[in-house]
Amino acid sequence: xxxxxxxxxxxxxxxxxxxxxxxxxxxxxxxxxxxxxxxxxxxxxxxxxxxxxxxxxxxxxxxxxxxxxxxxxxxxxxxxxxxxxxxxxxxxxxxxxxxxxxxxxxxxxxxxxxxxxxxxxxxxxxxxxxxxxxxxxxxxxx
Amino acid sequence: xxxxxxxxxxxxxxxxxxxxxxxxxxxxxxxxxxxxxxxxxxxxxxxxxxxxxxxxxxxxxxxxxxxxxxxxxxxxxxxxxxxxxxxxxxxxxxxxxxxxxxxxxxxxxxxxxxxxxxxxxxxxxxxxxxxxxxxxxxxxxxxxxxxxxxxxxxxxxxxxxxx
Numbered sequence: 001x002x003x004x005x006x007x008x009x010x011x012x013x014x015x016x017x018x019x020x021x022x023x024x025x026x027x028x029x030x031x032x033x034x035x036x037x038x039x040x041x042x043x044x045x046x047x048x049x050x051x052x053x054x055x056x057x058x059x060x061x062x063x064x065x066x067x068x069x070x071x072x073x074x075x076x077x078x079x080x081x082x083x084x085x086x087x088x089x090x091x092x093x094x095x096x097x098x099x100x101x102x103x104x105x106x107x108x109x110x111x112x113x114x115x116x117x118x119x120x121x122x123x124x125x126x127x128x129x130x131x132x133x134x135x136x137x138x139x140x141x142x
Numbered sequence: 143x144x145x146x147x148x149x150x151x152x153x154x155x156x157x158x159x160x161x162x163x164x165x166x167x168x169x170x171x172x173x174x175x176x177x178x179x180x181x182x183x184x185x186x187x188x189x190x191x192x193x194x195x196x197x198x199x200x201x202x203x204x205x206x207x208x209x210x211x212x213x214x215x216x217x218x219x220x221x222x223x224x225x226x227x228x229x230x231x232x233x234x235x236x237x238x239x240x241x242x243x244x245x246x247x248x249x250x251x252x253x254x255x256x257x258x259x260x261x262x263x264x265x266x267x268x269x270x271x272x273x274x275x276x277x278x279x280x281x282x283x284x285x286x287x288x289x290x291x292x293x294x295x296x297x298x299x300x301x302x303x304x305x
Contacts, residue, residue, distance in 0.1 A: 015219040062156040065239055068255060068305050112153045112241040113255040115305035119237035121156045
């Protein structure tokens with residue numbers, strides 16, 4: 001089964017001094033997405049080049065941070081309530097997190113949830129939210 | 143009696159922080175300018191609200207968790223190097239996301255997920271690590287810097303969001 005999973009590059013070039021946060025072109029802090037066969041080991045992508053440093057073998061998976069949304073907005077994935085308490089109902093933004101929530105072994109098992117889109121890492125949640133794809137990245141409006 | 147409890151898992155910059163010693167302690171300080179007048183001496187007549195600072199304290203039990211080093215040594219990717227002097231914290235900071243463990247009371251509460259979009263190690267906090275045969279723990283105090291969490295309107299700037 002193919003899923004789009006979040007990765008970061010931890011190559012020496014992407015980790016060089018002064019590159020974090022000041023816009024000099026490293027990929028360290030930028031999440032990239034790759035289509036991965038989740039039936040095979042997916043901890044690293046040895047054959048994929050980082051689009052920034054062009055070095056293979058340093059792409060490492062990051063935790064799946066999914067989006068939750070209040071069901072009052074009718075945006076939550078249908079039939080998948082995460083929390084139930086009186087008037088509080090939060091739902092998953094995407095089907096993958098709802099499914100992953102029931103299957104902890106899957107790579108998209110929700111490690112964390114957020115309602116702040118720029119902090120999320122799940123391709124499916126962010127696409128559902130309205131992020132636009134640019135190559136291996138997603139551009140998210142906050 | 144309604145008591146809320148439940149452990150939280152955490153990620154920093156989308157990397158796991160591992161298990162913690164006692165969870166996460168939120169603390170915040172409100173800032174105000176006091177209005178005093180001669181009529182009542184030093185008594186506070188009124189105050190003007192001037193914002194707040196918020197912090198999350200924790201002790202990491204996993205020194206080598208994927209997100210730990212970025213949290214305890216944020217200014218350079220090599221532990222020990224100082225990094226770029228003069229850069230802004232908001233450019234170095236990353237999102238800290240706390241999520242209640244499923245099926246706990248905390249997971250059914252309004253703060254089941256807590257997102258601090260712009261979190262960074264607080265100034266002056268003494269991070270102390272014991273290099274010995276004993277368990278290496280890492281105490282942290284993460285400061286929440288403000289970000290606009292809604293429409294760009296005065297009053298929507300926030301330190302964290304809960305859901």
